[in-house]
Amino acid sequence: MEKFVRLTGTAAPLMRANIDTDAIIPSRETQSVARTGYGEKLFANWRYTPGTRVEIPEFVLNQPPYRNAEILLCGANFGCGSSREAAAWALLQFGIRCVIAESFGGIFRNNAVRNGLLPVALPGDAIVAIAAEIEKNGGSRITVDLERCIVEVPGGRALPFEVNGLDRAMLLEGLDEIELTLKQKPAIEAFLTRDRSERPWVHLRR
Secondary structure, eight states: OOOOSEEEEEEEEEOOSOOBHHHHSOGGGGOOSSSOSOGGGTTHHHHBOTTSOOBOTTSGGGSGGGTTOSEEEEOSSBTBSOOOTHHHHHHHHHTOOEEEESOBOHHHHHHHHTTTOEEEEOOHHHHHHHHHHHHHTTSOEEEEETTTTEEEOTTSOEEEOOOOHHHHHHHHHTOOHHHHHHTTHHHHHHHHHHHHHHOGGGGOOO
């Protein structure tokens, strides 16, 4: 997956709570076994006239300031609902690298991190304030810095956020859990060599 270190990009305000995975990527859009082609399907029920790919102009991601958004601002409980990993794929393939919300569905959050999408939890009032500033300025850019764990918003404020150590390491290095473990391969092999010498009976094949 692609590393996430620091991102400066346009943030799109989609200030709804409880955006579930079926809204992010409707089930009818997940019939392919391929992991590509999901970007145009993102929020399909909200972006398009039913049964078509004709855009609904009022939807935020169809509007000129936000068509190339890389950051999404949302309400609480983003990514609730089913466990479909395609929700993370759709966001990433549209171009979204970071979702800022008050809270996240647990399975979605794990899927996001393991695909290189950064979920940032901030207080709801802070997100509302960022969205208001962005809308006032017609699409301001903000910065999400994972090394320092801060969001830099218009006006120069820096808002801290927390990411657990394993998730942060995976995103910063662009590696999953197995790949992170394999970075310790020399130490693992050294331990096995020493252990075979000290406890040979453990390694006997039956």
